[in-house]
Amino acid sequence: MLAFSMSLPATRIAVHDLDPWFVAFGRAVGAAALALCYLRLVRAPRPTRDQWRRLPVVALGVVVGFPLFTSLALTSQTSAHGAVVIAVLPAMTAVFAALRAHERPPLVFWLASGGGLIAVLGFLVTTGVVHGALTSADLFLLAAVVLCGLGYAEGGALARELGGARTICWALLLALPATLPITLVAVLREVPRASATGWAGFGYLTVVSMFLGFFAWYAGLAKGGIARVGQIQLAQPVLTLSWSALLLGEPVTAASIGAAVVVLGCVVLTQRTRQGLRVSFHQREGSLVAASARSGTRTPEA
Numbered sequence: 001m002l003a004f005s006m007s008l009p010a011t012r013i014a015v016h017d018l019d020p021w022f023v024a025f026g027r028a029v030g031a032a033a034l035a036l037c038y039l040r041l042v043r044a045p046r047p048t049r050d051q052w053r054r055l056p057v058v059a060l061g062v063v064v065g066f067p068l069f070t071s072l073a074l075t076s077q078t079s080a081h082g083a084v085v086i087a088v089l090p091a092m093t094a095v096f097a098a099l100r101a102h103e104r105p106p107l108v109f110w111l112a113s114g115g116g117l118i119a120v121l122g123f124l125v126t127t128g129v130v131h132g133a134l135t136s137a138d139l140f141l142l143a144a145v146v147l148c149g150l151g152y153a154e155g156g157a158l159a160r161e162l163g164g165a166r167t168i169c170w171a172l173l174l175a176l177p178a179t180l181p182i183t184l185v186a187v188l189r190e191v192p193r194a195s196a197t198g199w200a201g202f203g204y205l206t207v208v209s210m211f212l213g214f215f216a217w218y219a220g221l222a223k224g225g226i227a228r229v230g231q232i233q234l235a236q237p238v239l240t241l242s243w244s245a246l247l248l249g250e251p252v253t254a255a256s257i258g259a260a261v262v263v264l265g266c267v268v269l270t271q272r273t274r275q276g277l278r279v280s281f282h283q284r285e286g287s288l289v290a291a292s293a294r295s296g297t298r299t300p301e302a
Contacts, residue, residue, distance in 0.1 A: 001217070001232050001233055001235065001239075003208050003216070004233075004236060005240050005243060006204065006208070008074065008082045008240050008244070009201075009244050009247050009248055010205050010209065011023065011067075011070055011074050011079070011201070012078065012201075012244075013201030013248070014194070014201035014202040015071055015074055015075050016198060017195055017198035018192050019186050020071035020072050020074075021182060021185075021186040022186040022190075024067040024070075024071040025067070025179045026183045026192075026206075027067060027205040028063050028064070028179040029183045030207075031211040032172040034206075034211050035168070035169035035170075035173055035211065036173060038165065039170075039173075044166050047162065051161060051162060055170055055171050055174050057100075057150060057154040058158060059151075059171040059172070060150070060151065061148055061151020061155070062148060062152070062155065063151075064179070065143070065144060065147030065148065065150075066147055066148040066151065067205075067210070068144075069143045070082065070140070070141065070144045072140045073137040073138075073140035073141045073144070074137075076135075076136075076137050077138075077141075078244065078248070079240060079243075080244045083237040083240040083241055085138060085141035085142055085144075085145055086141070086144075086145060086240065087117060087234070088145050089149055089152075090116070090117065090232075090233040091113055092145055092146060093153055093226065093227065093233070094227040096149045096150050097153045097156070097157075097225075097227040099153070100157060103225060103227045112231070113231050115262075116262075119234075152226065155168065155171070155221070156229075157222075158218075159218040159219060159221060159222035163218075163219065163222075164215050164216065164218030164219030164220075164221075165214075165215045167218050168215070172211075
């Protein structure tokens, strides 16, 4: 989440000098080169047929969809404005976790998640980030959120089998037949020229946002539950605004402190719901073992 919190400011910096199509797909090509080196280094086995069928969903969401639509949106909007719509991402991830990964969080989880979302949106509204009517940039950001939530959920579920690193690496290589030609077309149409700051933003997106960040993110989603761990992103908009202020000079008020406290409280509550589920599971398991012992029957394997 810390790695991804700088993605919007870095994108804003990169598209200031570079074509948004080059930024979106060029970083995927660069990350694919790193992925190939990693897979060869660890001698990773190839995915199974079922895993190959699921990897395109990951590639569509996080390799193609989110980078493309955020790059298009941030050519005309600030990264602070982008943080408004990105605040919906944890809820979208939880929805897709229920649909794709068959997770069933309890009602308390959904209430805490909704409370965190309302706190973030309320903070962004009161600080004056939200203004005006819905624009094409907002629609691009909404599309980015939907596709990213899908990619997070599918990737988190797949990482239970492949691991976080191999999931994003195979997704990057799978998308290469699409990302490489588009990058070449973007280069031929306009030779990339940027300042050192612009290239630094592009480099961050390639190495961290598109590659290394997913090593930890998918591993965390796989181990801790997609819906639950995904709620940690509720703190991301506040961090994104902080980076926007530091790197881009975009205004952020002191109200972020109060919002951060509320958001972190909601995040803690979403984490505690899983602990309750775990206790309930072991209690049920213990009851089943005890009942089986009394009846002289064996319990099935968990």
